[in-house]
Amino acid sequence: MNHSTSAALVANFCLNNFTDLDQAKLDREYYYAHLPLCVVDSVFSMGVKYESVRNVVTRIKGFFHNTTYREFGSEPKSTADQISITEFRRKLANQTPEELATHVYGNKQRTSSQNGILKAEAVNLFLEVLVKYEVDYFQDVTKLIGNGDFKKDIKRIPGQASGICLSYFFMLAGNDTLIKPDRMVEAFLEGIVGRKCTLTESQNLLAEASNLLCEQGYEMNPRLLDNVIWNYQRKLVITKG
Secondary structure (H helix, E strand, O other): OOHHHHHHHHHHHHHHHHOHHHOOOOHHHEEOOOOHHHHHHHHOOOOOOOHHHHHHHHOHHHHHHOOOOOOOOOOOOHHHOOOHHHHHHHHHOOOOHHHHHHOOOOOOEOOOOOOOOHHHHHHHHHHHHHHHHHOHHHHHHHHOOOOOHHHHHHOOOOOOOHHHHHHHHHEEEEEEOOOOOOOHHHHHHHHHOOOOOOHHHHHHHHHHHHHHHHHOOOOOOHHHHHHHHHHHHHHHHHHHH
């Protein structure tokens, strides 16, 4: 099955099974009020049920004056109204990764079952890389577009070699051309294509499928289609469970 045929099958499945496709909208995580929350979410979301990530975000909302989200559909607020990467790092500076995992995030998950580090430590390392590239606010993320060195530095963090966490960070920070092919999306595409797809294949399939849906009159992009598919698969899992 060639790429174009697979993309058409994805688009047709969406047209035939997603009854509210014309009302599709992103989940609230895509409207965080502060960039550090995008880091926390992207790191803690790897390989787990998303409810645990939302629990982590709820536990740390006090660090952000309880302004976790901005208004739905809105652009990032001015930098004066954001908690910067630097400020968030400063709030955490006097605690070890173990203390952060226990007392701040309330989550001791590791980036990998073999030789992984605490996700709390991975967040710290991700934040350090952002500071290295002078990224403090949403408005700074454009500096990272096409920066291969930044990508390499993030992928050196234990557990981040696949690049999925990095793609998801960019999605949460506002990039609507990327996807996060986690287990939900992987299962969806495998069911249609008949085999597991690589990260690049998944990205390309949803990009082309979203273009096909646009041709049918729907407002769609890869990030939104990824989110729609994720929610569809999640409902199936809950129903079967």
